[in-house]
Amino acid sequence: MNHSKPVRRSPLRSLAGAAAVVVGLVLSGCTAGPDTGAVTAPPEVIGEVPENLQEFYTQEITWEECEGEFACATVKVPLDYSDPGRQSIDIAAIRLDASGEPQGSLLMNPGGPGVSGYNTVRDSAEFLLSDRLRQSYDVIGFDPRGINRSSAVECLTDEEREEARTETIPPDATDEEAIALIEEDSAEYAELCAERSGELLGYIDTVSAAKDMDILRALVGDEKLNYLGFSYGTQLGAAYAGLFPEKVGRLVLDGAVDPSLSSAEITAGQVAAFDEALRSYIADCQSQSDCPLPGDVEEGVSVVDDLFESVEASPMTASDGRLVTIGTFFQGFVLPLYDSGSWPALTGAIDRALQGDPTEFLRFADLSAERQPTGEYLTNASDAFTAVTCLDYPMSADPETMAAEAEALEASSEVFGEYLSYGALACENWEYEAVNAPAPASAPGAPPMVVIGTTGDPATPYEWSLALADQLESAVHVTWEGQGHTAYGRSGECIESLVDDFLIDGTVPDDGARC
Template sequence: MNVNIARLSGRLLPAALAAALLAGCSGTTASPEAAAPSVPSASPSPTATPTGEADPALKPFYGQQLAWAACPDDPKTKKQDESALQCARLRVPLDYTAPGGETVELALARRQSAKADQRLGSLLLNPGGPGGSGVEFVQGAAELGKNGLRDRYDLVGFDPRGVGASTAVHCLDDKARDAWDTTDTRDGSRGTTLAQACAANSGKLLAHVGTRDAARDLDVLRGALGDPKLNYLGFSYGTYLGTRYAEQFPAKVGRVVLDGAVDPTLSQLDHSVQQNISFEKSLRAFAADCVQQAQCSLGKDPEKAAEKLAKFLDGLKAEPLDVPGGRKLTASAAWTGTLSMLYADKSGWEYLRNALGWAMVREKGDYLMALADDYYGRSEDGGHNNMFDAYTAIHCADPGSGAPSDAQLAAAKQQLHEQAPLISARYTDEDLFDPDCRSWPYRTTEQPGPVKAAGAAPILVVGSTGDPATPYAWAEKLATGLGNATLLTREGEGHTGYGKNECTTAAVDAFLNTGTLPAPGTRCQ
């Protein structure tokens, strides 16, 4: 579910929400000579329908009292006051097969319902990733829920296990992360190096950060909040988490919206190929739009604009641009900054045009580097949040992360050569894996496949026709596969649909507020 890390991080989160996902935490780097991580015994896959709160060993977790208190205000976020919200922590088992053993903690934040007499319960939110912070999402998304959701729900954000302020995965320190994110040189040892660093700092956690475990945490949180059913709005990777929840706890599904759907039937390699193709389409759409504007550094020929852009970005490998502070805008960083703006709809394209003009005409790389830094979770002081570390650990723990055959790899490269020639022009085998899970020792033996949610309440799936990160076909496939889902289509560019036009937003709000689904086949222009 990702695009090559050297050109674009594969984290699946709405770019419009990126500012709300900045934090400043990182781990330490294992030395290159560190021993290979010891391989723990494979975690058994949970049953399709865990017993949940009916399990006597889990009742203390479901019944725990959450100690809500004002969130600490972060002085770095001058335009928002986190203390206006409440924060708490939830305790869950590290290993659900041994609930009496060690525990981990999840960070929570909530914006309480504005009208107690209209309150329906809690609406749990996940912004994507894997690795996105739901706590910071709720704290930073001041506009969220203004169309009635704030009146009817407590808006609750949570950092899944391994993420952010929860018991978190840490792999690389800030200096190592800077080099890792911007390098134009990769080889087959890259995956092993990262696995060693993660194992050295977070080895005990790595076997228990998969999405199935996170879905079980979600049910514990539902119980601790006192909600009989789960009401949930998940974006991008958050749709995969919601899908796994519906599979394991169908009787507990309330009003669930999955926006920017991930296809659970695809392997890591297939996800990568399909995303690359989708991003190529969006890149060409941006270039074609650019040449129609008054100022565009790509010229006036729509047939050559995208090729000119790709040639410039690739050329930075040989001649990177200087960036204040002694840094360099590499080809990798420039591709990341460019493609990250395709997560937004056309409203973000003007900023990208200006950033490209600044680099291509004035030979200044600071604006493109700022876009890459924002996407990588790098703050102005050089600190990084742990999104990338968590992304690697969670993604590699989920189904589909195994090594493909030589024939599958050859077929993938041929497909990219034909359908995404600009983005994949200089790909090596390693470039097809983001992250490279082939040497990760904590993988599940479970294979990707269709997910059913038999007996669950109706689910609303939202797909956007020009979505580069989660192609529209994934939403179609998920809605069909679940068997009890309605597909809402937004026609337009950008990742995810909620908040991008009135039609889509109103349909989602109507479902969450009243339970009314849009008519089958509804398309928002």
């Protein structure tokens, strides 16, 4: 059997958190300046911490006015929690002060791994969060270790990333030739990451990032962590709850990841979920008069599949002269499936691509990759995603195992499956072995937490939210019956009220509540 050929470094999970890219960049008008100055954590909020971590919990940080109405600070955390005194690294934080009397701080993480929490709060907090929530909390965004403004990993320059996005596997390549090309590419990439990032590359795992969050919690003056995590941010939040159940305040985990799943199981779940999202989109499209996908849903899927195969065989050229290979086309096609509000734009992009113009899909792909018209990339999200994943998930690059997984992926999705196989090759030559492993979440003794699942979520399938809520002993589960990735901020008043009532008033939703 001719097994599927992978798209280089384009895993679906790397788009988990793309909802943070899709949201509008809406900022309010002028407000009073933020509170600034040097602060230290009061002893009563630090709690009991190991002696070798005292210097980090008791450090003085300085909040300075930045980005207009925000305050920014840099926090020192240990590079290696097993030897905290050896070296420190920086975590960049940004704060949007409450518009009313604050009852504490609310930390946010938008997903990824690799998405910038700093940028999300700066660009989207006033759009994403309700007026009531912003009135009640100082909102804190931060770039986890390895990411963006924090001490960051570096693998590719902007020019090298541009070149990588135009690479493709020849359509006539055999399985062996395709795998050899991917292995060569991945080995070169891993070597560059190790050379340019140094030993930081071995310490940006999720457990270490969760420990950083507790230092942040103390330094913003909260005895308990109040937290809103989306997508991968739910994995980070669940890790925190497992490490510090006694310091859990009010945690909301929206678009949940099941931490018990392997990397291969995550990919399989996402491929199936994106296939369902595609079919839901096509059914909606075909109810409109301008849909370029004729017939029934299965016929529409065939048209899309033929379009993908056409781009794979012969990359297209966008209106600006840039080449659109199958990897870029794939990334651009997937992004609008994250939000049903983007479906009309996807319809227009498909219509133009069927006429030979891939420009709109290139625009979507650039948005997902955070590429500016100048060719500059705003963050290192792609590099950080790979680096965190290789530390969090042991993977097997055994050829027979990968071939079997590829066959199963292709069977689960006519369009997407063949482009997501052989993902283990990305970490085969990584400088550092995985330090974590999939395991069910557990936080015995923690207060109630809220886990939210969206029935039509393509990036974090609904079943994952049920699994996480079941694993966390005190969690309740809330369902949004909708399409797209995550719920809060895009699903309407029902979810907003349940979340706000919990975060602000401590009112725990009924387990099994549906909106």
